[in-house]
Every structure is written in C-alpha cells, then in structure tokens.
Amino acid sequence: MAKPSRKTTRKTSAIYKGKRQRMARGRTTIGSVKPMHVAGVMLTASVLLIIYLWRPSPQRRADDLPPPVVTTVANTWRAGPGDIVAFADTMAQRSVHVLSGLGVPEENIAVRRLPEHRSSTMRWELSSDIPADIPLAVSNLWLTRLTNRLGGSVIEGTENLKGTQLSLRVGLDSKHTNLITLRRSQYVKRKNGRIALIIDDCGYQSRGLLQGFCDLPVPITVSIFPGERETRWMAERAIHSGHEVIVHLPMEPIDYPKRDPGQGAIFSHYDYDRIRSVTREAIAAVPGARGVNNHMGSRVTVDRRVIGYVLDEIKSQDLFFIDSVTSPHSVAYNVSLEMGIPSGRNAKFVDLTDDPVRIQEDMRSLSMNARQHGTAIGIAHAKATTLDAIKDAIVALKSEGFEFVTVSQAIR
Template structure:
C-alpha cells in the first residue's frame, strides 16, 4: 500500500537522482560499416546515434538503434568553408541550393533515417552561418518536432538565434571526445573532462565519431564508465537535456 511516507521517500529519491550530473554522448558518422560501429551496437552504452543519410546502412542502422532503445539523430551533411564536397556524401546541403531544394533534401534525409528525433550538422562551417539555409532547415525540423544540436563548427553559427526565434529545442556541443588522430587514452581523458563539466554545471553534451579511429573512441568511452558511475554521472539521450516549452512555462503551457 502506498503511504504518504512512501510518496515522500520516492519524491526525495527522484530529487536526488535529478541532482546528479547528466551527460549525452552523441556518436557521429553512423551509416556505414566503419570502425566502432559494431562495438557500440554490441555494448550497453546509451549513446545517441547521429546517422548520415543515404549511406549503405543508414536506414538499417536507424532501425537497429530504435530496436535497441537508442536515440537516433540525422547527421546532416552541410558544406564547410574548406574541404571537398565529396567529403559530404550524397545529397548534402550546399550554398548553391535554392530554399525549396534545401527543404526537399532535409525531408529526404528524414525519410532515409527513420525514428530520428533531431538533427546535428556534419561539418558545415559555411552553412551554419547562412541564415537563409539554416532557416529552411530549422523550419523543416519544426514541422517534424525535431530538436537541433549545433556541433560547434563555427563560432558565428546562427543556429542558436534561429532556433530560439522558431521555438525549436536546441543545444550546442560542449566537447569533442576525439579527432582523426585520437588515441584510446585521449578519449578517456576527454571523458573525464566531460564528467567534470557535468559535476560543475549539471549536464554536458559531447560528440565522438565512428570511423578510422572509431574503436579507440569506443574503448576510451568504455574505459571511463566506472569513473562516471563513481561520480554518479548518468549517460542520457541528448533530448533529455533540452529545454522544452513545458519547462519554460510550467504554469501556463497547458493554456496555449
């Protein structure tokens, strides 16, 4: 039988849990069969998968992630200031596209990556500064009740401003766990830094990658799990760290 005392104890337990730090670990570049993909799927680490659309295994991996209870995002390829368009894969968002074509490509990406809850940018230092194109992307995101994560490829990104204007939930990446040359030890150290951020600020968002060094990324994250447990830091889907309208207006949201 539930008593008032039990309710109080449960409420206190939930409050303690809520006060523990939380981190979201987004792993970019899913969609192919590169290093680290198998390891992440075979593990129990509750990562958020950012899947590049239109690759050989994009749809299959989105379905598998969903079946395993993992959150899925679209890792949308956007044109950078430097680099080759070929690095972006099929149907990227580039500055020469008109607004209608931008929206069409975002819609196609959503169709290709089922169960996605949000979008983050693959590269894109040029596009995230382009208000016209980012507005088009965010308008489609809003229609699908998506969130957006700014991967932090440009300090002049218009994503925060536009997302606020359009009322699209968003956040900006706090830390990169790896790069093309990262060792297992480097990723482990980055995980400890991420944990410290969560302790200091309550939450933090990190991005890692599968690929050439993907096994190092997996191993470094896996090595750090005991440290996170010791510090009572939970790994959660990135959507759990985003502010919603209910949180902004808890007393009046139901009236709107």
C-alpha cells in the same frame, strides 16, 4: 541577469538606467544681428529640414529587395500582452527544469499554486533548497534568461546579506506572476550531472563495429548519415537496443571543395525549396529519427538565412536540432531557439585524436562540464579506438554518480 540587492529589507528593480552624456558647449562671440535676420535664417533652415525629412524614398526594384526572412523571433512562442496565465504556468514548469539541469535534486523543488485573488496576479510560488556549491548568481542568471526568453522580465530581486538566499519576482507587463525563492544548504548534495553522448558518422562502417556501440551499457544518441550502406540497419538496431537515433545532415564547410561534406549535403547557394527538399529526403532516409545534427557545415551554420531554411523543415516534422558547433561563429543554436525548436549544442568533441588516453581525458573534461552546468552534450565518432576508450570512461564516470542520458532528455 537580474542584479539582486544585498540588503534584506529593500528590493531592487531589475530596470537599469544608463548615464546621460553631457557635451560642453563653447561660446562664440558674434557681431550684433537684427532679430528679424535671425528669424529669417531659422525659418529657412526649418523649411529645408522638413523638405529633407519628408522627401520621397527612391523606388526599389523587386530584385533589389532582400529575400523574405524565414527565421525570425516571431516564430518562437513568447508571451504577448495579456498572456498572464500562459506565461505564469510555463515559467513555473520550466523553472523546475532549469534548476534540475543545474544539479538541484527535483525532490527538493516545491511548486505551489497560489489562491486566486482579485487584486493580485501572482499565480505560482517556487521554493527550493539548493546545494551550497551552486552560486546564487548562476541560478539567477539561468532563471533570468528563461524569463526573458518567455517574454517576461525579472521585476524584483533580493539577496540576503549572507548570500544564502535569493528571491526573484518575475512577471509580464510589470505584473508579478511568479515568486521564486532559493536557499543554499550544505545538507543538499548536488547531482553530479548528466552526460549526453552522440556517436557521429554512423552508417558506412562494419556491422560489427556499429553493434559495439549499440552494446554500450548506457543510453546514447546515434547520429546516422542518410543514404549509406548500413543506414537503415543501424537505425533499427540502435532503437532495438534502447538508444536514440538522429540524422547526421551533411552541410557545406567553409573550405569546400577542399573538404567535401559528401552526398545529400546542404549548400549555401541552394534556394529555399531545394534546401527544404534535401533536408526532407535526409530525414526520410533514417527510420525512427527524432532529431538532426550537422555534419561539417561551418559555412551553412553561420548563415541565418540558410540554416533557417533547414530548421523550417526540421520544425515542420516536430524534430529537435543539435548544433555540432563546427564553427565558433555558428548561429544555428540561437536561430533554432528563436524558432521554438527544442535545441542543444555540442560542448566538446571527445575524440579529435585516436589516442585512448587523450579520449578518456576529454571524457573527463566533458564530465566536469556536466558537473558545472548540470548537463553536457558531447560528440564522439564511430571508430574502433573511440569505442574502446569510451567503454572504460563510461564505467569510471558511472561509478562516480554521473548519469548518461539521450540528447532529447538532455534538452528537455
């Protein structure tokens, strides 16, 4: 995160220099040595060092070489050298999304195209009054992350002495392209936040229970198992009811075979072609699916190679991916971002117990996450106790001003 200066008149570069380490050198007394002897020893040492550094590398067999890496940062769009216009325009658009996600009303965000000038690369100016309860440090953090992800950097950052205004100059290749100015205001009310609720494990339950989730009065995202008795029926019914459908893709857990992910699962020992094929068949089995999230998968989602193969197929079909976060060590969300796939991650499972009171408490916890971060994704499961509990929680949260959205809207 760029660290803005607290002075009003000076601007601090976002480049940081580390401290140099110094080593104390001891002195050793030696007998008198002729200069020619010293020169000879130094020459010999130099020759040996050159031979060591330039020795040929041992030949490696093809079997010893690592497999090709599919999930690399090169797969994501990042501004290259000279992509000034593309970087500036993308930064201007996505900065609005970042601020909106933090709870800034979009009507308060003004974006202005600056006149072209031969001696300046500055292209866009964004200014906004933001709610006083959003720390400038939080806005700084998220905008800096966006800048870095797009391949640019925060070149200058300033904050006034009162801590009420932040200015960032961002750019590419040390050239300024975007000016962002944020002012905290007590007159701007923060949006309470957006909640995206995923209903997992759909497909094998009774139609009556599944219809109950379709009848919820807010948009939800229904995650459906491929190949179950009611897979197709639930997909069609959910879409007809105005909800969103994604594929609940089974993946190998860390404790397999103690826990079995079920039919059509992705296993870590599968090769590239098989993983792509299994993923492709799962997506085809769920009509109208717009994305994918993982069922179990605590072994697969910690392996960049395996989850990368899955994400290659997801990307080829222009779908989004949600990391269910079934392992605290999951890299699936980060890898999907690196590949340029629209992505999100689960913030909380809201029904790890069947206790209705606890489920409503977990929904409240999810809403606090949404209030803090602007948007939060939560996961519930297609169970009768869950349906009853979240009905009451939805009514309460809507009355407080929280907005329920689909996952695709949440990760926009």
